[in-house]
Amino acid sequence: MVIEADVVVIGAGMAGVSVAYELAGEHAVVLLEQESQPAYHTTGRSAAMFLESYGGPEVRALTAASRARFDEAGGLLSPRSLLWVAPGDQLAELSALVAAQPELVPLSPAEAVARCSALRADWMAGALLEENASEIDVLGLHQFYLGGARRRGATVLVDAALRGGRQESGRWVLDTAAGPVSAAAVVNAAGAWADRVAAALGVPPLGMRPLRRTAAVARATGVDRGWPLVADLGETFYFRPEGAGVLVSPADETPSEPCDARPDDLDVALAVERVNEATTLGLRSVVTAWAGLRTFAPDRKPVAGPDPAAPGLFWVAGQGGYGIQIAPALARMAAGSVTGGAVPHALSVARFR
Structure with a gap:
C-alpha cells in the first residue's frame, strides 16, 4: 500500500x-x-550554544531571526556567556571580529581571568565577551x-x-x-x-562535506558552573563546565564519510592538551567522549x-x-x-x- x-x-x-x-x-x-x-x-x-557572534553574516542573521521561536518554546535557553580568547598571534583576528561585531566587549587578559579563573593570563593577549549567549537544550x-x-x-x-x-x-x-x-x-x-x-x-x-567533530568530558576540580564557554579565536579548542567536570573539544574538522561517528583517542588527547596549555585545569582523566558529523556545502x-x-x-x-x-x-x-x-x-x- x-x-x-x-x-x-x-x-x-x-x-x-x-x-x-x-x-x-x-x-x-x-x-x-x-x-x-x-x-x-x-x-x-550536539552541545550547541546560541551565539549571535558565531558564523558569517547569513548565519548571524538567521540566528537572530530564530530567537523568537526559542522564546516561544520557553525553557530551551540557559544563560552562559561566550568568551573568545586570543594569544598574541591571533590579535589580528580579534581586531577584525571587534570591527565586524561592535557589540562584543573587549577584555584584557586580567578581565578575562576574572570571568574564568582557570585561564592563564600569560597565555592571552586579549579577549572578547558575548554576554547574552546561551546554552541550548x-x-x-x-x-x-x-x-x-x-x-x-x-x-x-x-x-x-x-x-x-x-x-x-x-x-x-x-x-x-x-x-x-x-x-x-x-x-x-x-x-x-x-x-x-x-x-x-x-x-x-x-x-x-561531512566533517567529524570530537568532544569529551574530563574530570576537574574547582570548576565554577558560572564560567562562560571559552573558545580561542583560531578555533583550535573550546571548553565549558559540564556537570562536575569540563567539556572540551579540539574543534576538529576531520573529513568523513556519512557514518555513525566515533571519537578518535588522538583528538581527545589533543583537546585536553590545548585546554591545559591555556588554563590551570590540569586535565588528565576523561570520563566520556563522543563525535558527531557537521556537514558543509x-x-x-x-x-x-x-x-x-x-x-x-x-x-x-x-x-x-x-x-x-x-x-x-x-x-x-x-x-x-x-x-x-x-x-x-x-x-x-x-x-x-
Whole structure:
C-alpha cells in the first residue's frame, strides 16, 4: 500500500523535524528516518550554544531571526556567556571580529581571568565577551518540533531508509524500507547523507562535506558552573563546565564519510592538551567522549530551497556547526520555499539554491 502525502521530509534530525513542523497542519506531511529513532546522529550529539557572534553574516542573521521561536518554546535557553580568547598571534583576528561585531566587549587578559579563573593570563593577549549567549537544550528543541509536528498531523516513519525514487505524473514515488511513499514534494534534510539521498533520487549531488567533530568530558576540580564557554579565536579548542567536570573539544574538522561517528583517542588527547596549555585545569582523566558529523556545502553556507534540476525537490542541508541555533528561521524559509509562500524579509539573507 502506497502512503500518500503532500510533502515527504527525509531525515528526522533537527532540520527535518523543524521543517515538518512548519509544513504540517495545512499539509499532509510524512517524515522519514533511516534509524530506529530520530536524532540518533548529529542532533543527538550536539552541545550547541546560541551565539549571535558565531558564523558569517547569513548565519548571524538567521540566528537572530530564530530567537523568537526559542522564546516561544520557553525553557530551551540557559544563560552562559561566550568568551573568545586570543594569544598574541591571533590579535589580528580579534581586531577584525571587534570591527565586524561592535557589540562584543573587549577584555584584557586580567578581565578575562576574572570571568574564568582557570585561564592563564600569560597565555592571552586579549579577549572578547558575548554576554547574552546561551546554552541550548538541543533535545528539548528537537522534541518541541517532533511532538509539534505529530500533533499537527505529521506521520513519522522510522527504520525507513530511502532506497530510491522517481517522478511519475508530477509526483515523487519513493521506495523506502517502510514501504512506498508518494508526494508532490520532497525535502532533502538528510544531513551528512544529503548527497546520497540526492543520488538515490537520480539528482546531481551538491558536494556536501561531512566533517567529524570530537568532544569529551574530563574530570576537574574547582570548576565554577558560572564560567562562560571559552573558545580561542583560531578555533583550535573550546571548553565549558559540564556537570562536575569540563567539556572540551579540539574543534576538529576531520573529513568523513556519512557514518555513525566515533571519537578518535588522538583528538581527545589533543583537546585536553590545548585546554591545559591555556588554563590551570590540569586535565588528565576523561570520563566520556563522543563525535558527531557537521556537514558543509562547498562554500560553507546553508543550502535551503528548490533544486532547479528536479521539480518538487527541496534542500535543507549544509548547516555545519550552526544547524541548531538557526533551525527555527531556516525551517520557516524552507517551508515558504516548498509552499510558495512569502519568506519574511529578515530571513531573505540566506541563500536559496
